[in-house]
Amino acid sequence: KQEVTQIPAALSVPEGENLVLNCSFTDSAIYNLQWFRQDPGKGLTSLLLIQSSQREQTSGRLNASLDKSSGRSTLYIAASQPGDSATYLCASDSGGGADGLTFGKGTHLIIQP
């Protein structure tokens, strides 16, 4: 059974810093790994999806990497802004869509102005 762990659980940094959020998973037989953002009281917004055959994906100031052999993914946020404050969730798809996503518990990120 897949388990997804995110470290740290919470992070507070000054505006402008670069930062890394970590995600690890126990079963490397995944179809893809996804990063989501959740704002308080809101739904989930997809940020990046990395297919199992890919090593990384980039969108603007965000870069996500995937190392299946070690069961790890990282989300790199460059030049952080207060608007980046949110909870970031990592999720693995181990069933090709049939079984839904397995989520980590998230990293609560606060960017200090």
Added chain:
Amino acid sequence: DTAVSQTPKYLVTQMGNDKSIKCEQNLGHDTMYWYKQDSKKFLKIMFSYNNKELIINETVPNRFSPKSPDKAHLNLHINSLELGDSAVYFCASIGQGLGTQYFGPGTRLLVL
């Protein structure tokens, strides 16, 4: 237009009642899901539904039943509500060959 919509947004009800949450997606997707986010913000899959095939997470009580009138809708019916059912319920969908799941805004259920 909203891709995945849920109604109601908030639901407050008494223990023992039966309630339904509706979900609609206008993306033409084939697979829909229900997730539960508990008080500690942990998201967990409850059901996935694809072409009338239902896959159930074994930890979900049988008081919860998904119902799909057509490919664009997957409703969640809950019987005999309990205090522990209080959570945020998210609907999501995915298209064939596309990995990204699209989530609805959530339904915040409070059982008193």
